Amino acid sequence: MSSLFVIYFKDLRSKGFVQDVDDKVTFYKFKIHDLIHDLALSVSQEECLTIYQQTISASENVRHLAFAEHYPMRILQPFLKKLKGVRTLVNLTPWGQFREVEKTFLSACISYFKYLWLIELENCTLKALPKSICTLKHLKCLVLSSFHNLRRVPKSIHKLQSLLTLRLFNLPRFQVSDNLRRLINLRFLEISGDDMQLREVRPGNWSSLRFLYFYKCTTLKCLFEGMENLTSLKDLIFEYCYELESLSRSLKFLVKLEDIFIISCPKINLLMEPQGIEDQNLHLGLKNFIIRDAPSLRDLPRLLLEASASHLEFIEIRGCPELEALPNWFQNLISLQRLEIIDCPKLSRLFDGVEHLTSLKQLKIQQCPTMNDKYRPQTGADWSKISHIQEVHIEEQKIIKSS
DSSP states (O other): OOHHHHHHHHHHHHTTSEEEEEEOSSOEEEEEOHHHHHHHHHHHTTTEEEEOTTOOOOOTTOOEEEEOSOOOHHHHHHHHHTOOOOOEEEEOOOTTOOBOOOHHHHHHHHHHOTTOOEEEEESBOOOOOOGGGGGOTTOOEEEEEOOSSOOOOOGGGGGOTTOOEEEEESOTTOEEOGGGGGOTTOSEEEEEESEEOOOBOOTTSSTTOOEEEEEEETTOOSOOBTGGGOTTOOEEEEESOTTOOOOOGGGGGOTTOOEEEEESOTTOOOOOOOOSGGGTTOOOOOOEEEEESOTTOOOOOHHHHGGGTTTOOEEEEESOTTOOOOOGGGGGOTTOOEEEEESOTTOOOOOTTGGGOTTOOEEEEESOHHHHHHTOTTTSTTHHHHTTOSEEEETTEEEEOOO
């Protein structure tokens, strides 16, 4: 998530506009208050419409259209013809259910709604997209999520040159086509599937891309060639990539990269040591590094983390049973403010020099039996090395010092 979005979201949360927030690392789940919901409906009733079985009419001013149920085209077609100004098209499917969406229905919407900015289809049985979707020259956002039978997008997908956001999320049988790299204006990309045909990004292809998320890319073993060409990239995320073994050393050229999240990638190891003079004077901008549920991890990426020493603020290491030691070069991470180590049973101590990290404000150690005892507040043998830290969580104990 972009830092600007996070700032806006936190501001809305502080004012009570959103509730029951669940931080999923890559996105938030939340509710809005009933009063806010009713107010939004009241303000938007002329431009927003959700179609149910009982819907019999609609204003021609409708810009944002959602479908809550499945309808035969013979019923929908006369209705759709009246709506010329629709900008967003969304299907609403209850969680855990799938809905039949006819290809003829989608083709009709594309034919009638020439100025679509957004199409969002989730939990559909659709097996293929109509080729006509590539004629929507104003389309900025395309979301295809949880299609269990979708194999590919049309070959002419690259014609969507206004496309800024492409979410190909949770598509277990999807073929990640090489044509995607020709979407040169993309800012936000999520991809998943069982056939990674995209193996190279050439100069100029994704130079504007800021967010790249690999989700259940089940055959992805390593990053594709040309990662150094993603010069605007800020967020790089991997989740449930079961064959992923390593990251690319070319990430060292991505000076705008701020976040690396690696979640549930069982084969990954991150041995990335500096090599040669060109690696000695790197200045990278990583701010957050998270790795979770990585049973093969034994090493951490020195090349990326130490080169980000003046920017790196947060590290989380969770569920790494083979990690035996934190490297002593951690003491060079002078901007580190939060460190969380959870469920790493072979770790027996922190790195040398932890007492010198004066920026470190929060330390959490849980499910690390030896460390729990060694750094236990007041009584642990090495408590004095972390006693300067303002907020310390050791297993169930928590100490917060007054400023």
